[in-house]
Amino acid sequence: MTAALATLSAGLFAPALGEAFALRGPDGRTLAVTLARCVEHPRSTMPGSARTAFDLVLTCPADAAEGFPDGDCVLSHDALGEFGPLYAGRILPVGFPPGSAAYQVIFI
Template sequence: MLDTLSAGLFAPALGEAFALHGAEGEVLATTLVRCNERPTATMAGSARTAFSLVFACPAEAAGSFAGGHCLIVHDRLGSIGPLYLERIMPLGLAPNSAAFEAVFN
């Protein structure tokens, strides 16, 4: 199923709530804040354009959660994954935010 995901599936959900369900049982309430297609990162012959998703939440809520294998859960899209998300610098986001990125090649 992961190979059928695209930026077009997630773009309508920008600004909406997602839950990250970590491998250790933690659940983190986040918001999808970015959905970016990356045509220059797309591998030759790939069936889809590479894209990335960035989820954000208050840093206090994220605590020491650094990412890892997670299910992402959304009311309309359901459960997707497991995906690997990495905690990234929250550049351009509100102060005291935590950000997590998933990259799809």
Template sequence: MTDLRSLSSADFTPHLNSVFTLVSEEGLEIAATLVVSTEYPRNTMRGAARTAFDLILECPADGVPHFNGASFTITHPVMGSVGPLYVERVVSAASGPDVARFQIIFN
């Protein structure tokens, strides 16, 4: 499994528009597409080893239960497994009600 401290936005950017599998500690499995990887230089602590960034993943909302944040391991065929990570289901007016949207923040 990948060391979380070594990850950066650049690790994920080549995999935009590809599917990651999110697996919760309770066994919930969600296949979601990585749609955004954004860096936040102004939110990065001085001297930090990496620039703060977040990931946004999306999938059809049908069949995806609502949850208020949970611990998931994410897996990608090229990157392997990363986690556990705190994943929050977020609302986006742009995505609409038929899309489940998830955010992962790396500070």
């Protein structure tokens, strides 16, 4: 399944918390990640938007993420399919175990 980004919602991803996903970067490199957080942000939602703004936080071991760039990528999941291109940026892994890397994808 490949869905238009404008149709995605937190409700699609929330049941997959803790499950394996993959980020495929512009260079073709794939990074195995786990969906660690899926949070809606009603106060950040654009007026008239058809969906509530939300973000995803994806984690992996920091050594696996070494050299994986921020930027446009494709997010994929075995059951949900592929989504993208979308922008994934590396963030500080606050609240995750030492040695973790975290990437955030924001949908507004």
